[in-house]
Amino acid sequence: MYKRLTGMQDILPEDQPYWRFVRKKIDQITALYGFERLDVPIIEETGLYVRGVGQGTDIVDKEMYSFQDKGKDNVTLRPEFTAGFMRSYVENHLYKRPQPVKLFTIGPIFRYERPQAGRFRQHTQFNVEALGVEDPAIDFEVMSLAHQFFSELGFQGVHFQLNSTGCPQCRPQYIERLQAHYRLHYDEICDDCKRRLDRSPLRVLDCKASQCQPVIASAPKIADYLCDDCRLHFQSLLRYLDNAGLAYIVNHRLVRGLDYYRKTVFEVWVEGIGAQAAVCGGGRYDGLGQEIGGPPTPGIGFGSGIERIVMAMKAQGLTVPGLPKPQVLVAYLGKEAKERAVPLVQELRWYNIGVILPFGDRSLKSQLRQANRERVRYVVIIGEDELARGRAQLRDLQEHQQQDVPLDTLRQWLSERLPIKAEK
């Protein structure tokens, strides 16, 4: 028997209402904010991600689905969207268009990780990117979109974890101070942090080991080391958020694992996805354009995992509308009645009336049970008697009533009361 690959999952019909709801909200919210859809390939040259995401990051070092194709090209299943977006922006000369270019997409992302609650090797990401503008007002716009998105999905008290991670002007000085601080406490910190100190120093701030907490608490804060440019940018953003009443928590420990982030970084946390909290993570990546060989291009965006959103929605008891389903079942008794039922079902569907046809020549009782189970409103019953008279029994399962109607008026009778519609 074949089984799903580790970390992959099937999205069964019963979960589709959530997915439909989230996708619909994505379409609405992006249209409202003026973001256009851009779809990029699911597979790119490996080099794009190695350069874009950065050597030394976990993604590049151990999480990419990379392989050589039949033409001996080194390719990789996309582990994130932003690098591909920047590639497309440069390749299609989108920088020639009025800036910013505001884009979004939704699609699968692949990372070879050990699965756990809220983490999969393939997950679906809603990505929003605004390229070409440095103005902190666009940082605000992107965050505002995220805020409205989650609020309208039904989440209560949506707020941001927010920080600035500086830029190449100021970050190095801060990192030196941070490393100096950690060297003073070298014996007290965990092994992971000893490793991080050289490879990815900002990450020590994110450590969860209890022994590291005092060292983190006494560590210098990057906010005190930002250059004028970064500080003013951050202050403007905070002001916009304040004025708009969007809640945030400045979290000095919030950092990113990817090299290209500058200045603004933010996340949205929600309850209900196990040890994971982030349902949205993003930031500014002004260095990425040049990194992959394009023009210097400011950009800000976020990614949001749909699986995590759905999981959190369920955990928090958020409800979504049901999907439309047929409201009529045509039951038949006997071979000749079936001969008439099959084209009747076809006809009704052509007139936009959703119909279920039972299969297998089962008893009327069984067909009615099915009708009840599938919660249709009406059952059309065609038997020998009815067939001979050119009529059908029309049973209303909700009102427990039944009437005898001419077969050729069924279409009109039903279409008057049953345009196909969503359940409840």
Next chain:
RNA sequence: GUGACCAUAGCUCAAUAAGGUUAGAGCACCUGGUUGUGGCCCAGGAGGUUGUGGGUUCAAGUCCCACUGGUCACCCCA
């Protein structure tokens, strides 16, 4: 990559404190109780080589080992 836990019917679980005959139940499914009438109820039915492979034993779902898979957590992230 590291660690912990888990694996019995489609699903959720049972199977006397440390082995003992044909592995049970609820839900779901099918059939019947009404020559052709749903929900509720009643009766019946189908559905398992107890994850795989070894081992211990007179005897293994139960004990031991390995493997596979899953879950959760770490690393890290959505």
